[in-house]
Amino acid sequence: MTDIQQTVYVVEDDEAVRDSLELLLKSDGKPVKPYESANAFLKDYSDKMAGCIVLDIRMPGMDGMELQKKLNDKHSILPIIFVTGHGDVPMAVDAMKEGAVDFIQKPYREEALLEKIEAALEQDLEQRKSLDEKQEIIRRVKSLTPREREIMDRMIAGQANKVIAIELEISQRTVEIHRSRVMHKMGTHSLAHLVRMVLSVKDLID
Amino acid sequence: MTETVSENSEVTVLLVDDNPQNLKVLYETLKDKGYRLLIANEGEKALDLAHRHHPEVILLDIMMPEMDGYEVCERLKADPQTADCAVVFLSALDDLQAKVKGFSLGGADYISKPFQSQEVIVRVKTHAQVIRLERELQARNRELQSDQTRILNSISEGIYGLDEHGVIEFANPAAAMIMGCPVEDLIGQNFFERHFSTAAESEDNLPVMATCRQGVAENQRNIRMLRSDGSGFPGEYRSTPKLDNEELHGAVVVFRDITTELENEQALEDARTMVQEQRDQLAHTSRLSTMGEMAAGFAHEVNQPLTAITNYARVAKRMMGKEQPDLVLLQETLDKIEAQSHRASEIIRRIRRFMKKPATGKEVLAVPGLLDDTRQFAEVDMRNNEGGIEVQVEEALPEVLADPIQVQQVALNLIRNALEATRSAGVSASVEVSARQCGDKCVRIQVRDHGVGVSEEDEEKLFHPFHTTKDDGMGIGLATCRSLIQAQGGEIGYERPEGEGACFWFTLPIAGAQGPSCAPEC
Numbered sequence: 001m002t003d004i005q006q007t008v009y010v011v012e013d014d015e016a017v018r019d020s021l022e023l024l025l026k027s028d029g030k031p032v033k034p035y036e037s038a039n040a041f042l043k044d045y046s047d048k049m050a051g052c053i054v055l056d057i058r059m060p061g062m063d064g065m066e067l068q069k070k071l072n073d074k075h076s077i078l079p080i081i082f083v084t085g086h087g088d089v090p091m092a093v094d095a096m097k098e099g100a101v102d103f104i105q106k107p108y109r110e111e112a113l114l115e116k117i118e119a120a121l122e123q124d125l126e127q128r129k130s131l132d133e134k135q136e137i138i139r140r141v142k143s144l145t146p147r148e149r150e151i152m153d154r155m156i157a158g159q160a161n162k163v164i165a166i167e168l169e170i171s172q173r174t175v176e177i178h179r180s181r182v183m184h185k186m187g188t189h190s191l192a193h194l195v196r197m198v199l200s201v202k203d204l205i206d
Numbered sequence: 207m208t209e210t211v212s213e214n215s216e217v218t219v220l221l222v223d224d225n226p227q228n229l230k231v232l233y234e235t236l237k238d239k240g241y242r243l244l245i246a247n248e249g250e251k252a253l254d255l256a257h258r259h260h261p262e263v264i265l266l267d268i269m270m271p272e273m274d275g276y277e278v279c280e281r282l283k284a285d286p287q288t289a290d291c292a293v294v295f296l297s298a299l300d301d302l303q304a305k306v307k308g309f310s311l312g313g314a315d316y317i318s319k320p321f322q323s324q325e326v327i328v329r330v331k332t333h334a335q336v337i338r339l340e341r342e343l344q345a346r347n348r349e350l351q352s353d354q355t356r357i358l359n360s361i362s363e364g365i366y367g368l369d370e371h372g373v374i375e376f377a378n379p380a381a382a383m384i385m386g387c388p389v390e391d392l393i394g395q396n397f398f399e400r401h402f403s404t405a406a407e408s409e410d411n412l413p414v415m416a417t418c419r420q421g422v423a424e425n426q427r428n429i430r431m432l433r434s435d436g437s438g439f440p441g442e443y444r445s446t447p448k449l450d451n452e453e454l455h456g457a458v459v460v461f462r463d464i465t466t467e468l469e470n471e472q473a474l475e476d477a478r479t480m481v482q483e484q485r486d487q488l489a490h491t492s493r494l495s496t497m498g499e500m501a502a503g504f505a506h507e508v509n510q511p512l513t514a515i516t517n518y519a520r521v522a523k524r525m526m527g528k529e530q531p532d533l534v535l536l537q538e539t540l541d542k543i544e545a546q547s548h549r550a551s552e553i554i555r556r557i558r559r560f561m562k563k564p565a566t567g568k569e570v571l572a573v574p575g576l577l578d579d580t581r582q583f584a585e586v587d588m589r590n591n592e593g594g595i596e597v598q599v600e601e602a603l604p605e606v607l608a609d610p611i612q613v614q615q616v617a618l619n620l621i622r623n624a625l626e627a628t629r630s631a632g633v634s635a636s637v638e639v640s641a642r643q644c645g646d647k648c649v650r651i652q653v654r655d656h657g658v659g660v661s662e663e664d665e666e667k668l669f670h671p672f673h674t675t676k677d678d679g680m681g682i683g684l685a686t687c688r689s690l691i692q693a694q695g696g697e698i699g700y701e702r703p704e705g706e707g708a709c710f711w712f713t714l715p716i717a718g719a720q721g722p723s724c725a726p727e728c
Contacts, residue, residue: 028524085502106506106509107512110517
């Protein structure tokens with residue numbers, strides 16, 4: 001797993017709010033990248049981005065909710081903190097249903113905002129870490145030969161070596177050799193761990 | 207001589223002679239000529255017949271026993287009932303003396319005896335006609351006079367005829383009724399002393415004085431006049447000089463008591479004020495309701511600078527926490543705080559101005575500034591109208607005379623409707639607001655959108671109160687707009703634009719322009 005630089009992406013149409021937020025976050029030592037519109041951010045977006053988005057819900061042109069939908073379509077995992085106004089709570093609720101991590105109402109206290117940003121960055125980190133782990137598991141699963149894969153599936157299903165040998169019409173000894181190769185390639189010594197690993201990526205490998 | 211029998215039939219001729227032979231001849235001569243003939247053979251009898259029958263012509267013998275023709279004539283002329291008949295003397299006395307005496311007693315003509323029948327016929331005819339014409343003329347005169355009297359009596363305005371000193375020579379019954387006394391009490395009185403409490407102090411500047419003295423016509427309203435009992439009333443009068451061959455003979459004054467009229471006017475004025483107040487009230491309520499609808503937008507608008515201020519303040523604090531603060535950067539940040547607080551107060555100022563009650567009254571206004579202000583206002587609760595609002599104002603547009611808040615209210619209402627229609631249609635075309643001069647008296651402001659438009663059915667009822675196409679609308683927006691624009695002396699309307707959308711317009715009078723403001727086709 002590589003160490004990715006986390007950035008706070010500020011998407012805010014109001015110049016003063018954007019500028020002040022940028023200064024504030026920078027003074028707190030966070031890398032910040034400001035965007036003046038949802039469109040500008042969308043143009044710049046790549047799945048290499050890490051960190052979180054501080055997104056104004058109310059903007060001329062494309063608003064925050066729309067940007068969230070477009071990012072969801074792109075399978076973005078960047079956590080979004082919506083910045084809302086006084087009357088926007090129903091919108092914020094919708095945004096939460098769409099997967100936003102949090103929202104904060106303007107005008108906000110710095111501590112509250114920073115706290116939410118910290119939490120979002122943490123979540124991003126974890127998501128990214130688990131994503132990396134999953135990708136590693138998938139890579140390992142893909143390195144198995146078809147016979148090894150078959151044997152692993154039966155192991156996970158709880159079949160004993162004897163049963164596997166009879167059903168596949170091979171010797172019990174051969175099953176044992178495959179089994180140890182599977183454990184080696186998957187990088188584990190415990191069947192329970194193997195089961196957990198494979199189940200966590202089940203959706204992705206089937 | 208057979209003509210005009212019917213005409214003659216109304217004519218009565220009295221023949222007077224003491225000689226039966228003469229009477230017979232006269233009778234024979236005049237019978238069948240269509241006259242009613244009466245006969246008398248002595249003076250007393252003649253007077254009696256004349257008194258009873260009012261003959262037009264009397265053929266009167268001079269030489270009669272008892273009472274001669276002269277005396278009969280004298281007595282006829284003395285009686286008003288018979289004074290107007292034509293007396294034609296008959297006498298053998300063919301001397302000048304007798305004729306002169308006859309004429310001096312009022313005789314109309316003279317026929318010498320022995321008479322020629324032709325002469326008698328012609329003279330009787332002539333005099334009969336003269337008398338008839340005279341009587342007709344008199345009857346016509348009497349009729350005219352009574353007509354005039356009737357008119358003067360039936361006029362409800364008081365009429366005075368004054369001499370050049372202001373003495374009342376004539377007063378009609380209405381004048382007496384207004385003044386509260388009989389006509390007779392007014393005649394001979396001095397108009398000025400009688401009707402104006404200040405007459406004793408100074409005669410100058412009194413109403414009607416200039417008409418009496420200089421022959422200048424006057425017309426004044428709400429002048430305090432006094433009745434006979436000394437009570438006062440507000441009056442209106444017109445006075446015209448009485449001229450005879452350019453010579454001033456006083457004045458004719460036509461006047462009336464306008465107490466009720468003034469009361470009615472006051473009542474009308476009160477009603478008008480009340481309507482005005484209610485319109486202002488309604489307009490204010492409508493502004494408040496607009497503000498209510500826009501509250502979220504305004505909260506956002508005010509929160510932006512507040513948020514920025516909070517952020518900047520934190521940044522500044524952090525800078526100061528450092529061992530060697532960057533003073534230049536700190537200064538910059540404080541400047542930014544200041545700018546943002548101005549921005550917030552500007553927004554609040556704008557809201558407060560719009561909510562002010564009542565409206566401020568008419569001012570000379572520059573349309574571009576007003577429209578730009580309104581655009582910023584409307585943008586507050588604009589969301590996904592990517593096109594936004596475009597304002598286009600013709601160059602050198604003259605200033606208008608109008609109430610800025612009410613005009614802004616109308617413009618805001620139209621623009622917000624346009625934005626909503628655009629949003630409903632899901633298009634991104636901008637709302638076009640334009641202003642241009644129209645004729646030399648007004649400026650026309652137009653709001654055009656490319657939204658859902660107005661159905662033909664709704665078009666007619668657009669400005670009707672309580673007509674609405676919005677689910678949550680009350681239907682007072684456009685009706686209020688119309689009353690507001692009409693109060694400015696302008697017009698408001700809708701026209702179907704080419705292509706999609708709707709187009710509303712209103713006009714405002716150019717400052718300094720006179721007369722009715724705008725032609726509707728502008």
